[in-house]
Amino acid sequence: MTTPPPPISEPDPSALVCPGDRVGPCTGCQRKTHRYGSGGSPLCQWCMTPVMQQWGTAVRFVSTRV
Structure with missing residues (x-):
């Protein structure tokens, strides 16, 4: 059983753990997240x-950002 996510006001x-200039809103819920950069x-x-659960076992999330 998973715990429910905290309120949107919680980042x-x-x-x-990332620099402040790399923080941006999540495109799903607008929560602050590490959105920009490596x-x-x-x-x-x-x-x-x-989203990842719908991908299946053949797909992996790999960041393509440099």
Whole structure:
């Protein structure tokens, strides 16, 4: 059983460990997340989880950003 995501006012943990200029809104829920630069993703971890589950086992998430 998964725990429900925290309120939108709480940032994604990735936003807490990246430089402030790389923080942006999640495209799914508008929560602050590590969105720009190396390792960034347009989705927070809570929005990314159901998307990744739909991919199946043959697809992996690999950042193409340099």
